[in-house]
Amino acid sequence: MSLSAHIVIQRGALPVDVTFEVQPGEVLAVLGPNGAGKSTVLRVLAGLARPHFGQVRLDGTTLDDPAAGIRLPPHRRPIGMVFQDHLLFPHLSTVDNVAFGLRARGASRESARAVAAGWVARMNLSDHSSSKPRSLSGGQAQRIALARALAGDPRLLLLDEPLSALDARTKLDVRADLRHHLADYAGATVLVTHDPVDAMALADQLVVVERGRVVQVGTPVDVSRRPRTDYVARLVGLSLLAGMAQGRSVVLDSGATVQVAEASSGPVFVAIRPAAVGLYRSRPDGSPRNVWPATVAGVTPYGETLRVDLDGQVPLTADVTPEAAAELDLVLGAGVWASVKASEVAAYPA
Amino acid sequence: MARRHKAQVDGATGVPAALLIPAALAVVFLVLPLIALLVRAPWSTLGSLLSTPEVRDALRLSIVSASLATLISLVLGVPLAWVLARSQIRGRGVLRALVTVPLVLPPVVGGVALLLAFGRTGVLGAPLYDATGVSFPFTTTAVVLAQTFVAMPFLVISVEGALRAADRRYEDAAATLGAGRAMTFRRVTLPLVAPGVAAGAVLCWARALGEFGATITFAGNFPGTTRTMTLQVYLALETDPDAAIALSLVLLAVSILTLGLLRDRWLVRQ
Numbered sequence: 001m002s003l004s005a006h007i008v009i010q011r012g013a014l015p016v017d018v019t020f021e022v023q024p025g026e027v028l029a030v031l032g033p034n035g036a037g038k039s040t041v042l043r044v045l046a047g048l049a050r051p052h053f054g055q056v057r058l059d060g061t062t063l064d065d066p067a068a069g070i071r072l073p074p075h076r077r078p079i080g081m082v083f084q085d086h087l088l089f090p091h092l093s094t095v096d097n098v099a100f101g102l103r104a105r106g107a108s109r110e111s112a113r114a115v116a117a118g119w120v121a122r123m124n125l126s127d128h129s130s131s132k133p134r135s136l137s138g139g140q141a142q143r144i145a146l147a148r149a150l151a152g153d154p155r156l157l158l159l160d161e162p163l164s165a166l167d168a169r170t171k172l173d174v175r176a177d178l179r180h181h182l183a184d185y186a187g188a189t190v191l192v193t194h195d196p197v198d199a200m201a202l203a204d205q206l207v208v209v210e211r212g213r214v215v216q217v218g219t220p221v222d223v224s225r226r227p228r229t230d231y232v233a234r235l236v237g238l239s240l241l242a243g244m245a246q247g248r249s250v251v252l253d254s255g256a257t258v259q260v261a262e263a264s265s266g267p268v269f270v271a272i273r274p275a276a277v278g279l280y281r282s283r284p285d286g287s288p289r290n291v292w293p294a295t296v297a298g299v300t301p302y303g304e305t306l307r308v309d310l311d312g313q314v315p316l317t318a319d320v321t322p323e324a325a326a327e328l329d330l331v332l333g334a335g336v337w338a339s340v341k342a343s344e345v346a347a348y349p350a
Numbered sequence: 351m352a353r354r355h356k357a358q359v360d361g362a363t364g365v366p367a368a369l370l371i372p373a374a375l376a377v378v379f380l381v382l383p384l385i386a387l388l389v390r391a392p393w394s395t396l397g398s399l400l401s402t403p404e405v406r407d408a409l410r411l412s413i414v415s416a417s418l419a420t421l422i423s424l425v426l427g428v429p430l431a432w433v434l435a436r437s438q439i440r441g442r443g444v445l446r447a448l449v450t451v452p453l454v455l456p457p458v459v460g461g462v463a464l465l466l467a468f469g470r471t472g473v474l475g476a477p478l479y480d481a482t483g484v485s486f487p488f489t490t491t492a493v494v495l496a497q498t499f500v501a502m503p504f505l506v507i508s509v510e511g512a513l514r515a516a517d518r519r520y521e522d523a524a525a526t527l528g529a530g531r532a533m534t535f536r537r538v539t540l541p542l543v544a545p546g547v548a549a550g551a552v553l554c555w556a557r558a559l560g561e562f563g564a565t566i567t568f569a570g571n572f573p574g575t576t577r578t579m580t581l582q583v584y585l586a587l588e589t590d591p592d593a594a595i596a597l598s599l600v601l602l603a604v605s606i607l608t609l610g611l612l613r614d615r616w617l618v619r620q
Binding site for chain 2: 046047048073074075076077079080081083087089090091092100101104105148149152158
């Protein structure tokens with residue numbers, strides 16, 4: 001009782017080849033940059049695009065198997081889908097939008113409307129039952145789109161960038177709301193997003209896709225602590241370094257050495273949090289065992305701090321307060337010393 | 351960009367003199383005949399001129415036949431527009447060209463072509479007559495066929511354009527909600543293109559109402575059965591010019607009403 005997918009499809013010039021599984025009640029987020037092939041994967045699951053190869057199975061039923069000539073058309077799949085810009089039917093009222101799937105699947109007008117009204121009420125939008133979608137705010141439209149997708153009691157819920165059409169303020173509320181509804185939903189959910197915060201907040205499992213390939217799979221905590229590609233590291237705000245471990249020392253590809261908290265051996269990734277990096281004008285004395293010279297390659301505001309990109313043998317990102325930045329005179333090309341405590345450095349097998 | 355253009359044109363109107371004069375001539379040329387019609391109209395006897403049995407017959411025939419032609423065009427033309435806009439069939443470009451031929455064909459030629467197809471000795475008309483004794487030419491049916499032939503392309507082109515402009519992702523959304531193609535067409539596609547269908551139907555009806563050449567060729571000119579308003583106007587001009595002007599006024603009023611119905615689509619578009 002689950003979704004298992006192996007999808008091979010050409011998306012323009014990009015060959016997409018991804019594999020994943022989702023258990024009932026579980027939310028899987030497909031995370032990746034724009035143009036990575038994420039939405040194509042979702043369209044295959046919905047039956048709106050044909051895979052060239054692979055297999056999609058849901059609860060033991062084969063939805064797609066090109067080799068065997070099997071392809072269930074979208075309207076026969078037990079799915080619900082929320083589109084990026086909602087795509088609520090502009091000519092139907094809110095409640096009729098939600099009732100549409102029930103009617104399409106054979107419910108009578110009365111019973112479909114009754115169930116739909118229940119869903120609209122559940123989304124706290126009963127006041128807007130008879131209004132047209134154009135009068136709804138972005139957040140309200142998103143909730144109706146979710147209600148429309150869930151009303152048909154699908155076994156697979158597909159969410160395509162469900163929060164990207166919303167402004168930052170609404171996004172927080174809708175994300176919390178969506179999380180709550182996903183927790184109640186018994187079927188499998190596949191969520192596509194380029195926003196790591198959405199992925200971390202909503203998903204039980206992450207599949208990171210870059211250039212049509214899966215580059216990392218794991219829980220949000222696992223992926224954010226132990227990124228395996230620069231893209232993921234940047235997303236979660238970590239500096240990612242690759243090297244060979246020998247005990248508590250890791251020799252990076254650039255030749256520099258990083259002292260780490262735990263001993264290991266063989267190829268490893270080293271992840272360093274920007275907040276753990278200290279910057280100095282002259283070489284610091286004392287406890288930090290990792291001290292490297294670096295030059296400032298960029299300074300950008302990041303919340304209440306400044307994020308400083310550093311070039312050198314050990315490329316790093318550091319977070320400093322605006323006061324410290326002024327004191328250190330962090331202009332582009334300035335030379336500084338960067339230090340990190342060994343206890344703040346995580347190494348894990350590559 | 352806008353500033354540079356403005357520098358080349360004259361003062362408040364924003365129209366260069368070289369364009370203003372021919373443009374004004376064109377307006378005069380297009381509007382003057384209509385003004386003449388209004389000026390020369392026999393306003394005092396208008397009521398009696400339009401209440402003769404011949405005029406009432408012609409008016410009723412025109413409205414009924416144009417409406418039937420529009421109905422046939424809707425029933426056949428909307429699916430054809432869908433095929434042209436959405437299907438993957440081969441030779442779609444050729445099909446579209448063939449369908450739009452009646453738009454540019456002289457209506458008289460259309461009438462001759464209809465006679466050769468549906469006439470008593472026509473390629474389809476002859477076997478039909480032999481089998482059933484039914485013959486189209488010089489009947490009200492022929493009027494409707496002639497009007498449908500010239501007017502349907504207007505509807506097809508209008509609806510096809512609306513279908514091409516419609517956001518197909520709504521149809522994807524309908525499919526993920528369990529709607530098959532027929533239901534998606536009926537409950538999503540058709541409502542989304544309804545303004546285009548309505549505009550096409552109005553245009554089609556106006557064209558059918560104004561039909562003359564194909565009708566007189568294929569259907570003839572028999573009072574009560576095939577003599578439509580336009581034929582009546584032409585005939586009256588020889589015998590009773592005032593009646594012709596009165597009838598023309600009616601058709602002008604209908605044309606202006608048509609434009610009013612299409613206002614939102616065509617007149618205010620910038």
